Amino acid sequence: MTSSRPSQQAPAVTAGWTRRRVLSVAGGTAAALALAACGAPSSAPPGQNAPSGASGAAGGGSGSKVVIGVGGQTLLTYMAATLAEQLGYYKEEGVDVELQDLQGGSKALTAMLGGSTQVTCGYYEHTIQMQAKNQSIKAFVDMGLSSGLALIVAPKNEGSIKSIGDLKGKNVGVTAPGSSTxxxxxYLLSKNGFQPTDAAxxxxxxxSSAVAAVQNNQVDAAVMLEPDIxxxxxxxxxxxxxxxxxRSVEGLKEVFGTDSWPSACLYAKTDWLQQNEDTGKKLARAIKRTLDYISQxxxxEIADKMPxxxxxxxxxxxxxxIDDLKKTLSKDGKFTQDGTEAVLKTQRVANPEVGNKDIDLSKTYTNDYVSA
Structure with missing residues (x-):
C-alpha cells in the first residue's frame, strides 16, 4: 500500500473488551501500531542503478554505506529504524546508514529487489511471499510482535454488522487488494466458515483517504491501522x-492462537546478507539496542528524540x-517459531500465491545476527 503521514492524533479513549469490541483507540491496549503492509510484487523488477556509495547494491560485496528503504518512515511500527539513527546507534556500530522513506511496503520491497536499496524495513510476511515466487529474502531482526490491524464497522452499519458473518455481501475497505489488510x-472469513470471496x-x-471512506460510509467496514483509527x-x-x-496479545491469541505475529523487521536478499554478514550483524545490534532503549x-523521552x-x-x-506501541514491540529482536508459523498460516488461507506451496520457514528468517 502507499502509506500517508498522519495529519493529527486523537485523544485517548478507553472501553471494555467484549466480543463486539469497542476498544481503546489510543490507550489501554496496543493501539499504536501502524502498518505499511502491501502485496508483494510478482517478480523482481529489472536491475536499477544503486545509489552512489551503496554497499553491495546489485549482488553483494562490501562498501561504506547501506541504504535502507522504509515502508513509510513516519509510521510508528517502523519507529525503531528511525530512532536508531536519531540515537546514533548505526554510527556507533560502525555502519553508515541512509534511510529512504519509500511511503509503502511494496515500494520498499521493489526497490530492494531492483537494487536501489540493500535492506528493507518492512513486514516479515514478504519473505514468505517471495519464497513462494522462488526469490530468497531473509529477515534478520524483528521489531514488532503484532501487525496492528483492526476491523472497523462503518457508522451506518453499527447496528447491522455484529459478526464476521454479517460481512457476507458487504464491501470492506482495505489499503489495497492483495495487501495484508x-x-x-x-483469513477472518475463512476462519469463521465462509468463503474468502464472500465479501468484496x-x-x-x-x-486521510481511509478515514474519509469510513467516516462517509463509502464502505460497509474497513481494516484500519493507527494512527488512522x-x-x-x-x-x-x-x-x-x-x-x-x-493490536493486543489478547487479540492475537483469539485470532491467530499465538502471542506474537512478526511484523516490522529488517530483511534483505539472502545472498546480500550472506556476503555482508558483518554489516548485517551491526544493523541487527543497532536495532536491538534501540528496542532496549524503547523499553527503558x-x-x-522517545518522542523528544524523534524528528x-x-x-x-x-x-x-x-x-x-508511543507508550501504547511499546507493549507490542519485540524486546529482544528475535523471531519465534510460533509467530512465523502464525504468519504462514495467514498466508496459506488468504494468499493463493502461497496456498499449499512448500515453504521452508527456516529460510525466511534468522536470529543469528541479532544474537551475535
Whole structure:
C-alpha cells in the first residue's frame, strides 16, 4: 500500500473488551501500531542503478554505506529504524546508514529487489511471499510482535454488522487488494466458515483517504491501522466499533492462537546478507539496542528524540501513542517459531500465491545476527 503521514492524533479513549469490541483507540491496549503492509510484487523488477556509495547494491560485496528503504518512515511500527539513527546507534556500530522513506511496503520491497536499496524495513510476511515466487529474502531482526490491524464497522452499519458473518455481501475497505489488510479480511472469513470471496474489497489506502471512506460510509467496514483509527475516532466524536483486533496479545491469541505475529523487521536478499554478514550483524545490534532503549524510556523521552515533524504537531499525544506501541514491540529482536508459523498460516488461507506451496520457514528468517 502507499502509506500517508498522519495529519493529527486523537485523544485517548478507553472501553471494555467484549466480543463486539469497542476498544481503546489510543490507550489501554496496543493501539499504536501502524502498518505499511502491501502485496508483494510478482517478480523482481529489472536491475536499477544503486545509489552512489551503496554497499553491495546489485549482488553483494562490501562498501561504506547501506541504504535502507522504509515502508513509510513516519509510521510508528517502523519507529525503531528511525530512532536508531536519531540515537546514533548505526554510527556507533560502525555502519553508515541512509534511510529512504519509500511511503509503502511494496515500494520498499521493489526497490530492494531492483537494487536501489540493500535492506528493507518492512513486514516479515514478504519473505514468505517471495519464497513462494522462488526469490530468497531473509529477515534478520524483528521489531514488532503484532501487525496492528483492526476491523472497523462503518457508522451506518453499527447496528447491522455484529459478526464476521454479517460481512457476507458487504464491501470492506482495505489499503489495497492483495495487501495484508485484504488478507486479514479473507483469513477472518475463512476462519469463521465462509468463503474468502464472500465479501468484496475496495482500496481505500491509508491516512486521510481511509478515514474519509469510513467516516462517509463509502464502505460497509474497513481494516484500519493507527494512527488512522485515532483520527477516525476524533472525527466521529466517539469510539469506532471494532469486530476484530490484533493490536493486543489478547487479540492475537483469539485470532491467530499465538502471542506474537512478526511484523516490522529488517530483511534483505539472502545472498546480500550472506556476503555482508558483518554489516548485517551491526544493523541487527543497532536495532536491538534501540528496542532496549524503547523499553527503558517513556513515550515522552522517545518522542523528544524523534524528528519533530513525525509528531504531527501534537507531541504530547504522540508520546502517549508511543507508550501504547511499546507493549507490542519485540524486546529482544528475535523471531519465534510460533509467530512465523502464525504468519504462514495467514498466508496459506488468504494468499493463493502461497496456498499449499512448500515453504521452508527456516529460510525466511534468522536470529543469528541479532544474537551475535
Amino acid at each position: 485484504d488478507m486479514f479480511v479473507k 474489497v475496495s482500496a481505500i489506502g491509508a491516512g 485515532s483520527v477516525l475516532a476524533k472525527q466521529l466524536g466517539k469510539q469506532p466499533v471494532i469486530l476484530e483486533d490484533v 524510556h517513556s513515550g515522552q 519533530e515533524k513525525f509528531s504531527g504537531g501534537d507531541k504530547a499525544q504522540y508520546a502517549k501513542v
